[in-house]
Amino acid sequence: MKTSNPHPKPPLAAAAFDSETLLRESGLRVTRAAQTVLELLRHTSQPLTHEEVAAAYTTATGEAPDRVTIYRVLDRLVEAGLCDRRVGADRVNRFARHVEAASGNTFECDQCHKVLALPSDPELPKVMGRLGKALRKQGIDTRHTALTLHGTCGDCAR
Structure with missing residues (x-):
């Protein structure tokens, strides 16, 4: 029996991108925060700082996220290989969807x-x-x- 989700998907969800399945297949808990962050990273053209992810989250959902939750979600997405963490020359962590390159480069x-x-x-x-x-x-x-x-x-x- 399927129960209704008390946290509907944010408006960024696209039909061809199923964040719930991707999270489950990666062994991560499916939470509204994880789905939202994953979808935000999927739809951005450049890496985002933690602060930029939090601001985009607020814009997408209309609610300000807990900063620690965003840090934890980003860490888990990196560990699962769903996003990449890059440290710029300015020593700021930036996060982006994982780029699959045939060459790995x-x-x-x-x-x-x-x-x-x-x-x-x-x-x-x-x-x-x-x-x-x-x-x-x-x-x-x-x-x-x-x-x-x-x-x-x-x-x-x-």
Whole structure:
């Protein structure tokens, strides 16, 4: 028997994006705050600070969120791999939806902090393999390698 949800989905929910299923499949509790934050990150074009997430939450729901709840939700989304935490040159944490890049490599704009997937390059895995081998010779065991290029995106360059 299905019970009614006392916390309806915020107006940002899109038919092709089911935050409830995504949260459940990631082993996270489905809460209104988690759904709202996940959907906010899904619909933004650039990473948001904690304060920007809280402000967007207020705009989307008409209610100010508890700041600690937002911190906890963001931490859980990062741990589950549903969003990425990036620390900018200004040492501010910014959060964005997880970017799935076929190559695992990304570009981050140093001005707006937008993150884009890099196109695949057949030579890059070879280069990354050589770097991993050189690190292993130094006694460093890498679990995961990914490349992030920094620079200025086309929008910010204008």
